[in-house]
Amino acid sequence: MSGAIRIAIAGYxxxxxxxxxxxxxxxxxxxxxxxxxxxxxxxxxxxxxxxxFGIDALDGRDGDIDVLILCGGSKDDLPVQGPAFxxxxxxxxxxxxxxxxxxxxxxxxxxxxxxxxxxxxxxxxDPGLFSINRVFGEALLPDGATYTFWGRGLSQGHSDAVRRxxxxxxxxxxxxxxxxxxxxxxxxxxxxxxxRERHVRECYVVLAQDADAEQVRQAIVSMPxxxxxxDTTVHFISAEELARxxxxxxxxxxxxxxxxxxxxxxxxxxxxxxxxxxxxxxASVLVxxxxxxxxxxxxxxxxxxxxxxxxxxWLSPKSAAELRRELL
Amino acid sequence: MSGAIRIAIAGYxxxxxxxxxxxxxxxxxxxxxxxxxxxxxxxxxxxxxxxxFGIDALDGRDGDIDVLILCGGSKDDLPVQGPAFxxxxxxxxxxxxxxxxxxxxxxxxxxxxxxxxxxxxxxxxDPGLFSINRVFGEALLPDGATYTFWGRGLSQGHSDAVRRxxxxxxxxxxxxxxxxxxxxxxxxxxxxxxxRERHVRECYVVLAQDADAEQVRQAIVSMPxxxxxxDTTVHFISAEELARxxxxxxxxxxxxxxxxxxxxxxxxxxxxxxxxxxxxxxASVLVxxxxxxxxxxxxxxxxxxxxxxxxxxWLSPKSAAELRRELL
Numbered sequence: 185m186s187g188a189i190r191i192a193i194a195g196y197x198x199x200x201x202x203x204x205x206x207x208x209x210x211x212x213x214x215x216x217x218x219x220x221x222x223x224x225x226x227x228x229x230x231x232x233x234x235x236x237f238g239i240d241a242l243d244g245r246d247g248d249i250d251v252l253i254l255c256g257g258s259k260d261d262l263p264v265q266g267p268a269f270x271x272x273x274x275x276x277x278x279x280x281x282x283x284x285x286x287x288x289x290x291x292x293x294x295x296x297x298x299x300x301x302x303x304x305x306x307x308x309x310d311p312g313l314f315s316i317n318r319v320f321g322e323a324l325l326p327d328g329a330t331y332t333f334w335g336r337g338l339s340q341g342h343s344d345a346v347r348r349x350x351x352x353x354x355x356x357x358x359x360x361x362x363x364x365x366x367x368x369x370x371x372x373x374x375x376x377x378x379x380r381e382r383h384v385r386e387c388y389v390v391l392a393q394d395a396d397a398e399q400v401r402q403a404i405v406s407m408p409x410x411x412x413x414x415d416t417t418v419h420f421i422s423a424e425e426l427a428r429x430x431x432x433x434x435x436x437x438x439x440x441x442x443x444x445x446x447x448x449x450x451x452x453x454x455x456x457x458x459x460x461x462x463x464x465x466x467a468s469v470l471v472x473x474x475x476x477x478x479x480x481x482x483x484x485x486x487x488x489x490x491x492x493x494x495x496x497x498w499l500s501p502k503s504a505a506e507l508r509r510e511l512l
Numbered sequence: 513m514s515g516a517i518r519i520a521i522a523g524y525x526x527x528x529x530x531x532x533x534x535x536x537x538x539x540x541x542x543x544x545x546x547x548x549x550x551x552x553x554x555x556x557x558x559x560x561x562x563x564x565f566g567i568d569a570l571d572g573r574d575g576d577i578d579v580l581i582l583c584g585g586s587k588d589d590l591p592v593q594g595p596a597f598x599x600x601x602x603x604x605x606x607x608x609x610x611x612x613x614x615x616x617x618x619x620x621x622x623x624x625x626x627x628x629x630x631x632x633x634x635x636x637x638d639p640g641l642f643s644i645n646r647v648f649g650e651a652l653l654p655d656g657a658t659y660t661f662w663g664r665g666l667s668q669g670h671s672d673a674v675r676r677x678x679x680x681x682x683x684x685x686x687x688x689x690x691x692x693x694x695x696x697x698x699x700x701x702x703x704x705x706x707x708r709e710r711h712v713r714e715c716y717v718v719l720a721q722d723a724d725a726e727q728v729r730q731a732i733v734s735m736p737x738x739x740x741x742x743d744t745t746v747h748f749i750s751a752e753e754l755a756r757x758x759x760x761x762x763x764x765x766x767x768x769x770x771x772x773x774x775x776x777x778x779x780x781x782x783x784x785x786x787x788x789x790x791x792x793x794x795a796s797v798l799v800x801x802x803x804x805x806x807x808x809x810x811x812x813x814x815x816x817x818x819x820x821x822x823x824x825x826w827l828s829p830k831s832a833a834e835l836r837r838e839l840l
Contacts, residue, residue, distance in 0.1 A: 205774050209654045286837050311840045313648070313781075316824045318839045320641070323800040323827035324793075326537045370786070445792035446533050451785075453641075458698070458780040464773035465652075472651040492825030492835050496644045497818075499651035507820050509614050511646045512639045 188214040189478045190248060191471070192273075194239065194265065195255035196220045196227050198433070199278065202467025203253050204230050210471060212501045216249050246272050250481070251474040253277075255467075263288065270296040270303035270488070274481045276474050278308040278466055285311070293488035302481040304489045307473045308466040309457055310334070314439045316491050317455040321441025325451055328443020329374045333361035333382060337435030337462065345410045346387050349403045351395030354423060356430045358386045361437065369440045372450035385416040388430055390423045435462035472499045516542040517806045518576060519799070520601075522567065522593065523583035524548045524555050526761070527606065530795025531581050532558050538799060540829045544577050574600050578809070579802040581605075583795075591616065598631035598816070599623040602809045604802050606636040606794055613639070621816035630809040632817045635801045636794040637785055638662070642767045644819050645783040649769025653779055656771020657702045661689035661710060665763030665790065673738045674715050677731045679723030682751060684758045686714045689765065697768045700778035713744040716758055718751045763790035800827045 217235035224236040254277035296303040342357035405416045436457040459465045476498035545563035552564040582605035624631040670685035733744045764785040804826035
């Protein structure tokens with residue numbers, strides 16, 4: 185498509201694959217290619233026609249990439265890649281280590297300003313869409329309380345922790361918001377909720393040969409930080425069941441703001457996501473924001489940005505007049 | 513508070529009263545006063561200290577009002593007041609005649625540009641917050657369908673229609689979204705829903721003396737446009753019950769986007785409001801957006817604007833760095 189927004193992908197795991205799929209759903213975008221640290225011949229794109237390059241092939245490509253979507257991890261990849269690429273490209277990333285966002289923002293901001301580029305950090309659904317709803321909630325109902333619940337969702341970190349327990353041959357962990365806690369919050373009561381009251385954890389575990397089920401269960405439910413503060417249920421299943429029933433990556437959750445506009449009037453705002461695939465949805469969010477980043481770049485808004493800086497209309501392929509007519 | 517954003521209210525009905533209450537919940541704002549077309553001595557503000565002026569007293573006050581919130585109606589007041597005040601003040605209004613938004617926007621835009629002012633139109637929850645979620649839904653899940661449900665809510669227009677039926681001494685009408693329809697949409701099925709399938713209507717009616725209940729019921733449920741396309745239930749109650757149980761103005765609803773990021777992965781985004789008082793919540797939205805309008809004015813963004821043009825962070829009293837640290 186002539187005039188399409190030219191997207192490139194840096195890093196090709198679940199998130200990168202999701203971005204490839206999402207670009208295909210947006211007719212105003214085209215995909216320049218996938219840039220990987222692996223050998224390009226080892227990467228099989230979803231679409232046979234998608235070009236795959238080594239990551240170094242990004243050198244000199246800044247003239248034909250409008251937005252580079254960074255699909256690496258927050259722990260090791262983005263702290264290095266984020267600032268480095270922001271000096272040369274408009275970028276979008278999903279940096280999600282909440283506590284380190286300020287320092288990451290500053291590092292990316294310095295490079296993006298120096299290069300005259302727009303770099304949107306910490307995009308996705310949390311941080312991202314959930315964050316926007318936390319800001320809206322506070323601003324619209326200043327006399328109130330905000331609750332974030334996650335799940336039902338597969339937690340990668342907790343699944344890894346379960347799999348490291350001796351006697352575990354395989355397994356996954358789901359975080360599940362407490363129905364009772366959600367009902368209390370929806371009721372407008374502004375309850376104080378302990379960690380244990382907010383979420384429960386559910387594990388599906390395949391035992392290693394000769395492992396003792398009760399011993400494994402105890403090791404999981406008493407694991408510090410990961411499980412000891414929660415009510416955790418452990419289900420033992422077969423390797424076949426694990427492969428058949430637990431291969432998807434569902435996630436989601438709720439941001440609920442409960443507040444009062446006067447002593448006798450309670451108001452509740454609720455934002456919820458029910459995601460069949462966490463990485464595919466996160467990728468869709470990154471791609472929509474890439475459109476906004478392209479426009480912010482054209483408008484000369486250099487530097488690091490977050491979802492808080494992006495007018496909602498800039499996410500849409502429609503013109504401002506179309507949006508007012510069709511969706512306002 | 514020194515440096516507070518100075519808000520003024522034009523029009524003092526339910527919405528104006530809500531704005532007065534909402535300004536009191538925002539410590540970074542101060543209320544200049546209420547400006548009314550009635551005799552100022554006939555207006556009793558919520559707070560005894562709130563100054564009340566005639567509407568003409570706005571003349572020459574543009575130097576000490578940062579944002580004027582227009583609390584008149586969309587039918588007769590705003591088409592005149594919106595453009596006129598936008599020439600002299602930064603304004604926020606809740607114009608909600610969806611079909612006439614484009615022409616209203618143009619009229620306000622011309623005056624606001626001429627006066628170098630920022631005028632946010634069609635703010636509130638629908639149009640407003642719901643509109644934002646319709647834009648997000650389309651942009652994030654381009655392969656999908658959007659559903660807006662309203663209620664459970666008191667409908668002013670339909671209540672008026674009920675009260676005009678011969679034999680009706682008093683009454684109210686509630687719009688109620690169909691639980692079954694919502695469940696189908698949440699399930700990701702993207703159903704085609706008829707008007708009748710989306711909402712039901714419930715009326716609480718006080719009969720006039722000697723009126724025939726069945727005749728009144730028939731007149732209501734068969735009323736063209738208002739009721740004939742819906743399943744409507746009419747409850748007959750006493751005047752005492754009407755006064756006791758139906759004096760509040762609850763409302764709310766849902767915007768649900770159901771879409772696919774790939775053939776086998778469905779994703780559902782849901783935004784919901786459960787409002788104890790529709791006018792008080794709408795007022796809270798106007799007041800939060802007044803903060804953003806003040807900032808847009810300071811940034812030189814003259815002209816008519818909508819919620820689509822406002823970065824979420826601009827609604828908050830917190831700085832961008834605080835928002836990134838605390839809420840991202």
